[in-house]
Amino acid sequence: MTNGHRIGQVAHRAGVTPDTIRYYERLGVLPRPLRTVGGLRAYGDDVVARLRFIQQAQALGLTLKDVKALLADEGRAGQQPCRRVRDLLKARLVEVDARIKDLRAFRRTLGRHLKSCERALQQDTPVCPVLTELGGRRQ
The missing domain is CATH 1.10.1660.10 (Multidrug-efflux Transporter Regulator; Chain: A; Domain 2)
Structure with missing residues (x-):
């Protein structure tokens, strides 16, 4: 170009x-x-x-704020810019690890709810245990 x-x-x-x-x-x-x-x-x-x-x-x-911080040091050499990038990446890794932990817990909850639904559906007149637990019952 x-x-x-x-x-x-x-x-x-x-x-x-x-x-x-x-x-x-x-x-x-x-x-x-x-x-x-x-x-x-x-x-x-x-x-x-x-x-x-x-x-x-x-x-x-990375967020656009993160990107802006990275680009602010673009072309600069030395330890300080590299430390900023490292610190930013470390912070994002901590966030990703926390999200993964939350997602695993959510997956276990979904699995338990699925098993409850499967058991309820084996009844002649099932009542959805998930909806009951959430406080609402749909007809």
Whole structure:
């Protein structure tokens, strides 16, 4: 790509919408582009790669705030930027581990409810134990 690409072109190449690009600009995750004489956005060569990085980071569970923090240190060498990235990733791992723990507990609860339903359905006139437990009984 050469300099001066329009928002629609960039959005198409990155697989996002123009509104997404404008939103990222407002948040400061994506730098504001130069403008043409007519006031249109003119994007440089690097914007598609940055958009893809943002998408990958979000797919890995990072927030846009996290991405902004990561990008603030982009291109900087040394221990301080690397420590910030490490600390951010550690914090996300703690959150992921907590979610996994919660999901496992929820899965056990769902399994118990499923077994209760299966037992109830073997009765001639079943009463759903899950609905009873939740305090409502559907007719």
